[in-house]
Amino acid sequence: MSPIGPGRISLRSLAVVLLLSVGLLGAYWPQISPVILGQDQAQASEYTYIADLDFWQRTERETRVEARAHFSLDYDLREVPLQLGDWQGQEVPESNQEVIILLDPxxxxxxxxxxxxxxxxxxSLIGGRSSxxxxxxDICYDADxxxxxxxxxxxxxxxxxxxxxxxxxAHKQFPGDDFLTEHVVFYFYLFPNRNRELKDGIVLFKLTSVRYGTVEETLALHADFVRQLFSRATQP
Structure with missing residues (x-):
């Protein structure tokens, strides 16, 4: 049997050290990645937008939000995940073509x-580069x-x-019903930057459900859904 020379021992030792280093790096990567890559790079899966109550004018409740999906018209809004925490979604295309013609999104x-x-x-996600x-x-609900x-x-x-x-x-009694149909709606607007120019695009983010318990309990349900897509908000 030929003896193992110093060169072979060094290569074997180096391989062991490299394997240990890779293992340690993998174990502690979540903690050290912001230091090595910088906070922005480590959170590359977060996308930043401006959110506000109105799209016509800026309000004092405007915030910068970090989203877990793209809400820019430069991307396909259908890429928003169908699985969001405990929520499983399915596509339901708008069947009323008059709505599409009227809005022209x-x-x-x-x-x-x-x-x-x-x-x-x-x-509902409605995006456009015009008003x-x-x-x-509430305009649609009032008209109906x-x-x-x-x-x-x-x-x-x-x-x-x-x-x-x-x-x-909102509530309404439809013909033939002996009960009220009740909806709870929550919505805001998203802009790709603080300039808020129409040419850059706007996205309306709207949630609609029946009332589950009280209005407050229903809004808490909406809040849980929103938190699946938005992680943090700061001053713009």
Missing amino acids: EQYVQRLYQNSRGQYIWL QPFHAP GWQYNLSSTAFPLDGGGQIHGLWME
Whole structure:
């Protein structure tokens, strides 16, 4: 048997050291990646947008939000995940072509999400580079004969800060029904940057559900959904 020379011992030792180093790097990467790569690179999966209650004018509730999906018209809004925490979604294309003709959006996404408790939320994403696709949802409800209350609220996010939106509780008794149909709607607008120019695009983020328990309990359900897509909010 030929003896193992110093060169072979060094190579073997080097291989062992490299394997140990890779293992340690993998174990501690979440803690050290912000230091090595910088915070922005380490959080490359977070996308930053400006959120506000209104698209016509800037309000004092404007915030910078970090999102876990793209909400820019430079991307396909259908890339927003169908699986969001406990929520599983399915595409439900808009069947009323009059809506599409009236709004003429650049992108229009409509989905129905359900959680493990059997509760449903509709997600609507409407994107455009003109004012035509955007009008407050209460205008549609009012035109269709719904009675409603409109107010604003803020949902706290897991990483800090709050995202502000308008909410509406609407009810209507349809012909032949002996009960009221009740909806709770929460919505806000997203801009790719603080310039908020139409040419850069705007996305309306809207959630709609029936009322589950009280309005407050239903809004808490909406807040849980929002937190699956938005992690943190700061001053713009």
